[in-house]
Amino acid sequence: MINRHRLAETFEFxxxxxxxxxxxxxxSAEIRKMLAPFSADIVMDRAGxxxxxxxxxxIARIVGNRDVPPLMLNAHMDTVEPGVSVKPQFNNGxxxxxxxTVLGADDKSAIAIIIETLRVVNxxxxxxxxxxxxxxxxxxxxxxxxxxxxxxxxxxKYGYALDxxxxxxxxxxxxxxxxxxxxxxxxxxxxxxxxxxxINAIFLASNAISSLTLGRIDAETTCNIGVMEAKGATNVVxxxxxxxxxxxxxxxxxxxxxxxxxxxxxxTVAADYRKEKQSGDLPRVDVLVERDFSRTLISEDHPVVxxxxxxxxxxxxxxxxxxxxxxxxxNVFFQKGIITGVIGTGMKDIHTVRESIRLxxxxxxxRLLLEIIALHAGGQYLS
Numbered sequence: 001m002i003n004r005h006r007l008a009e010t011f012e013f014x015x016x017x018x019x020x021x022x023x024x025x026x027x028s029a030e031i032r033k034m035l036a037p038f039s040a041d042i043v044m045d046r047a048g049x050x051x052x053x054x055x056x057x058x059i060a061r062i063v064g065n066r067d068v069p070p071l072m073l074n075a076h077m078d079t080v081e082p083g084v085s086v087k088p089q090f091n092n093g094x095x096x097x098x099x100x101t102v103l104g105a106d107d108k109s110a111i112a113i114i115i116e117t118l119r120v121v122n123x124x125x126x127x128x129x130x131x132x133x134x135x136x137x138x139x140x141x142x143x144x145x146x147x148x149x150x151x152x153x154x155x156x157k158y159g160y161a162l163d164x165x166x167x168x169x170x171x172x173x174x175x176x177x178x179x180x181x182x183x184x185x186x187x188x189x190x191x192x193x194x195x196x197x198x199i200n201a202i203f204l205a206s207n208a209i210s211s212l213t214l215g216r217i218d219a220e221t222t223c224n225i226g227v228m229e230a231k232g233a234t235n236v237v238x239x240x241x242x243x244x245x246x247x248x249x250x251x252x253x254x255x256x257x258x259x260x261x262x263x264x265x266x267x268t269v270a271a272d273y274r275k276e277k278q279s280g281d282l283p284r285v286d287v288l289v290e291r292d293f294s295r296t297l298i299s300e301d302h303p304v305v306x307x308x309x310x311x312x313x314x315x316x317x318x319x320x321x322x323x324x325x326x327x328x329x330x331n332v333f334f335q336k337g338i339i340t341g342v343i344g345t346g347m348k349d350i351h352t353v354r355e356s357i358r359l360x361x362x363x364x365x366x367r368l369l370l371e372i373i374a375l376h377a378g379g380q381y382l383s
Contacts, residue, residue: 001120002366008359010034011095011112015088015104021078021141022053027108028077031135034115035060038122040133047148051138057145059153060133062118066377068129072159072338073117073369074329075110076139080351096356103355105347110162111135113345113362117369126370127377132156136329139163142179143293146332158304158339160372161330165350167361167368169322170308171342174331175220175248176295178259182266183286184208187279188232188239198237199283202230204273205241208266221249222325223258248325250295263287293331296340303381304341310381311371319343319368343368 019027028044035042040060048056058077064070079102087098097103114133121128132154136145164171184205189198209225216222225245230238247262249255270283298305300321312319330340346361375381 001124001370002116002363003119004359004363006119007112007116007362007366008090010115011109011362012088012090014108014111015086015095018084018086019077019079019104020081020083021138022051024053024077024137025055028055028058028135031058031077031111031115035118035133038062038118043153045150045153047137047145047150050148051144053137055137057137057149058135062131062133064128064130064377066127066129066379068376068379069382070130070132070156071373071376072132072134072154072156072333072340073114074134074136074159074161074163074333074340075114076107076136076145076163076329077111078138078140078145079104079106079108080140082353090359093359094356095359097353099353102351102353103357105345105355105357106350107139107163109345109347109357109362113162113365113369116366117373120366120370121373126374128373129377131373132159139329143327143329143332146329149332151336154338156338158302159333160304160308161328161333161340161342162345162365163328163330164324164342164344165347166322167344167346167364168317168319169344170305170319171324171330172296172298172300172305172321173250173323174296174327174342175250175325176252176255177246177248177292177327178255179246179290179292180244180259180262181288182243182263184241184243184266184270185282185284185286186237186239186241187282189237191235191237195237199239199273199279201238201241201283204269204283205243205266208269211265212262217258218254220251221247221254221258223247223262246292250297250323252295259289263289293327294335296331296334298334298339298341302339304339307372307375307381308341308343308368311368311375314371315367
């Protein structure tokens, strides 16, 4: 039933449509055309106004021919840079870019898979429950599309996001994450004539960083400082350093402990300097901490997991629950009460110009979705 050639053509076409974050209008229009034959109720929300993008999230609601609760399927439309003028190449069953851009298999492979699945269901009049298809914007820049999604447009309570590499797993555990921004304020002075009059913000920030453990903290927790900026000249004592970073953990208490330790390290360095040098209000530290996304924790007996594992078993495969250190739209959906497992499409080396995907893996994921939809329509996995 699956049209392998059509699947390949759909992906190749989608990959060639530019859709870097905040610029998804063109691909959204093309997806909307592809959805037209399915008699879907297609809605565009207003998330783009909040993300600063040129379009919102695309939601397609398809009436079922079986009386079961709705099932959600999700993929994101945006890609990372360099993602303009992508020229997909197909050789020996593998898609790549021409080496100057990403391919965009993250996450256009998922879009192509969902479209082909819907085509097979529609053409063969297969049993299916109500389906709610959610194509989000700006996932790659902080899950912004999902965060600003109009959830009043959805009634599904569970579903799947297609946004990982491994086709032999379903991600049931993902961490919560805190984003932090720290400004260290020092005092400028001429670095050659009067360095004693200055307070070097870079030096203070470096002392704070050197007291921290970064990277892997424990089996469930990581933290990173990914941005450190100071503007000035070599003959000026820097008076401002700005840092951005994140902490992630599957344990909420541990996440707060690590976040507090990071903030405390900077505040302590500043306080110690003021005390030792009697320097008044400087140096000063300003801190902003925001929740980036909440954790996902799905029990292995939930219908989302049970359906995926049984669908794989029906195909002679095995899918295992898995924990990840990454975040996805699924984290936001979970927080909003939509239990969302993440399944893989086979994409490899994502976010690089070496990105690739095998057509066989995409076809395999279409088969998995068809099995899931059939099991869902049967009604034995209700929640």
